Amino acid sequence: MEPKEGKGAPAEQSEISDWLDKLGLGQYRLAFAENDIDFAVLPHLTDTDLKELGLSSLGHRKRLLAAIIERSASGSRPAAEPAPKPYGERRQVAILFADLSGFTALSRSLDAEQVHEVVDGFTSLVDGIIDGYGGSVDKHIGDAVMALFGAPRAHDDDPLRAARAALDIHEAMARWSGSLARPLQAHIGIANGEVVAGVVRRGEANDYTVVGDSVNLAARLVAAAAPGETLLSEVMFRSLAGRCVCDQVGELQLKGIEVPVKVWRLSGISGETAPVSNRSVFVGREAELEQFKSVLEALRVRNSGHVVYVRGDAGIGKTRLVDQMRSLAEARGFRTHRSLVLDFGVGKGQDPIRSLLQSLLGLSPSSSPEERRAAVERLVVQGTIAEQQLGFLSDFLDLPQTGEWRALYDAMDNASRTRGKRAVAASVAGRACRNGPTLIVVEDLHWADPQVLGHLAAIASAMAEGAGFLVMTALVKWPFYTYVARVAGRRLAGIGASLFLHYVGSRCVAQRRVGSAAQGG
Numbered sequence: 439m440e441p442k443e444g445k446g447a448p449a450e451q452s453e454i455s456d457w458l459d460k461l462g463l464g465q466y467r468l469a470f471a472e473n474d475i476d477f478a479v480l481p482h483l484t485d486t487d488l489k490e491l492g493l494s495s496l497g498h499r500k501r502l503l504a505a506i507i508e509r510s511a512s513g514s515r516p517a518a519e520p521a522p523k524p525y526g527e528r529r530q531v532a533i534l535f536a537d538l539s540g541f542t543a544l545s546r547s548l549d550a551e552q553v554h555e556v557v558d559g560f561t562s563l564v565d566g567i568i569d570g571y572g573g574s575v576d577k578h579i580g581d582a583v584m585a586l587f588g589a590p591r592a593h594d595d596d597p598l599r600a601a602r603a604a605l606d607i608h609e610a611m612a613r614w615s616g617s618l619a620r621p622l623q624a625h626i627g628i629a630n631g632e633v634v635a636g637v638v639r640r641g642e643a644n645d646y647t648v649v650g651d652s653v654n655l656a657a658r659l660v661a662a663a664a665p666g667e668t669l670l671s672e673v674m675f676r677s678l679a680g681r682c683v684c685d686q687v688g689e690l691q692l693k694g695i696e697v698p699v700k701v702w703r704l705s706g707i708s709g710e711t712a713p714v715s716n717r718s719v720f721v722g723r724e725a726e727l728e729q730f731k732s733v734l735e736a737l738r739v740r741n742s743g744h745v746v747y748v749r750g751d752a753g754i755g756k757t758r759l760v761d762q763m764r765s766l767a768e769a770r771g772f773r774t775h776r777s778l779v780l781d782f783g784v785g786k787g788q789d790p791i792r793s794l795l796q797s798l799l800g801l802s803p804s805s806s807p808e809e810r811r812a813a814v815e816r817l818v819v820q821g822t823i824a825e826q827q828l829g830f831l832s833d834f835l836d837l838p839q840t841g842e843w844r845a846l847y848d849a850m851d852n853a854s855r856t857r858g859k860r861a862v863a864a865s866v867a868g869r870a871c872r873n874g875p876t877l878i879v880v881e882d883l884h885w886a887d888p889q890v891l892g893h894l895a896a897i898a899s900a901m902a903e904g905a906g907f908l909v910m911t912a913l914v915k916w917p918f919y920t921y922v923a924r925v926a927g928r929r930l931a932g933i934g935a936s937l938f939l940h941y942v943g944s945r946c947v948a949q950r951r952v953g954s955a956a957q958g959g
Contacts, residue, residue: 453477461505463498466491480506484591485569496565496575503574504646507590508637526636531588531648532600532628532674533656534573536564536607538581539623539665556622557581563614564624567606571599576647582660584653589635590646595780597677600628601704602780604668611666623666627659628704630674658692659701668704675702682707683802706802707793730763734770734907743871743901745908756911760879763909767877772907773870776879779886790880791863791893795834798870810835822869823862830858831866856889860896867897871904883912 454476455467469475469491475483483506488499538544538560545553561583565575568585572593576584585603587596604626615622633650652671659669675684683706689698730746737744746763748756764774777794796802799813814831817823823831829847832839833855839847847855870876878901880894898908 454480457505461501463502466493466498469493480509485574496578500575500645503590504637507646526634528632529589529592529635529648530596530631531586531633531635531652532597532630532677533633533648533653534568534583534585534587534600534604534626534628535656535660536583536585536604536624536626537660539625541581544622559614560622560624563610564607567603567610571603571606572596573599573603574646584656586635586648589633589648597630597674598681598707598780600630600674601668601670601678601682602707604628604704605706608666608668625660625663625665626668627656627661627663627670628668628674629653629656629659629671630677631655631671654694655692655699658695662690662692662701670702670704672700672702726759727762727766731766734767734772737905737907738770738875741905743898743904743906743908745898745901745910748909748911749913751913757881760881760909760911764877764879767875767907770875772875772877774877774879775870776881779880779882779884779890790886790890791897792834792836794878794880794897795831795863795866798866798876799835801835807837810837817866817869820869822865827858827862827865830855830862833859834862856892860893863893864896864900867906868900868903871901871906873904875905875907876901877907877909879909879911881911883910 454470455464458464458467458470473491475491483503485499485503488502493499493502538557541557544556548556557580560581561578564583564585568575568583571587572591573585573587573596574590576586578584585600587593587600587603593599607624607626611622611624629652631650631652633648633652635646635648637646652673655671659671663669669687670678670684675682678684682704684702684704687701687703690701691698733744733746748759750756764776768774775794775797777790777797779790796805799817801810801813814828814835814837817831818825818828829839829843831837833847850858867876867878878897883891883894886894900906901908
């Protein structure tokens with residue numbers, strides 16, 4: 439039976455209700471009916487969707503998600519569903535364990551209700567971050583959370599999602615600890631590897647989970663991690679492909695594992711892909727690279743900003759092409775900086791701009807607060823930013839503000855903050871371009887939200903004042919060309935010789951100038 443457009447057919451809504459009753463979740467029948475949840479919508483529901491429907495219980499959400507997966511796999515109506523198999527398919531999954539540090543000592547100093555509040559607060563905090571990065575909470579084990587990246591939902595960048603979630607957990611713990619006036623930290627272990635994922639029966643309920651050596655390894659890594667530390671397995675480290683800042687811990691003998699294992703400590707996100715020298719020889723795209731060389735030469739002669747926009751389908755080699763552009767620019771004395779827009783995370787829209795500004799200031803994700811403060815002070819001394827702009831740059835660099843400046847910043851409305859931050863971003867980028875030839879690469883712009891685009895437009899406009907080169911990439915399905923043309927024409931006054939490369943499949947079908955020299959189409 440096909441659902442009617444915009445509303446589940448009555449008979450199908452009745453079947454949904456019967457199905458929920460069979461799962462022991464009949465209390466949600468009204469929520470499903472009021473929100474037009476039919477069998478066509480069912481496979482697309484996420485953990486976040488279920489929360490919005492009113493399923494506050496983690497156990498109920500997991501039971502329902504497992505049933506949805508089982509039903510989708512069988513392709514049948516609930517009445518015809520066979521008994522679930524013990525396990526399902528083999529998948530590559532990153533397993534994250536997050537544990538509350540010092541829980542035993544903490545439980546001795548608090549009464550039972552206070553302990554429950556702390557544990558509940560911790561698991562809620564971790565669950566929210568995991569969900570925000572597209573992972574799934576597998577289970578709570580006392581004060582520990584086990585999460586999966588790659589099952590039941592899989593993404594191309596699941597290891598990176600897990601790494602960023604771990605860093606956010608530590609950052610959120612620091613804020614939460616401050617609000618409680620109690621020193622609380624987490625320790626985290628992440629392993630990546632092949633597991634068997636599927637539905638398992640627990641009494642009368644079905645749960646989705648994974649089994650495999652990587653689960654045991656992640657559990658051992660979290661036990662070995664110190665408070666505030668995230669330890670990675672070697673496979674996890676290698677799967678990040680140079681995207682993260684990591685320190686080698688060495689080989690550790692972990693309980694329950696016969697041979698010592700190589701372990702790495704996660705410090706931050708680098709945002710860099712593997713160096714070009716580590717990849718296979720790049721062939722093809724000669725015409726595009728020749729175009730790029732001509733733009734490089736024009737920039738050197740005119741000492742004015744340029745922009746290149748590369749648009750094409752996933753997998754055609756946009757990143758490889760940009761790597762070659764970076765290599766050509768560096769050979770001609772350009773300093774290069776790169777930022778990646780990610781398609782996940784709650785409130786992460788500022789991250790690509792933050793990482794770009796850090797790079798322009800000679801900082802890394804693992805730079806200490808002292809190093810970040812020193813960079814800010816240099817900008818004030820040099821006159822790049824005014825003292826009244828310190829709050830905006832401090833926000834970008836995650837530096838705490840105190841006293842009068844903190845009060846002024848907190849009193850600002852969102853529009854004023856946005857204008858101030860864009861002005862600071864433009865000042866930092868303009869300074870870099872005036873100091874020497876600078877190449878800025880921003881990849882996967884199709885994921886950018888309006889805030890990122892606005893910051894980027896401000897940065898790009900400042901590049902017209904010096905030897906600045908902005909290279910952007912995006913998927914072909916996103917109509918970003920009109921935005922580039924508008925920015926080039928209105929916000930990038932003075933930028934010339936800008937190049938637009940459009941790919942259909944692996945073939946470049948357009949090599950056009952945009953901006954003041956824009957062609958139609």
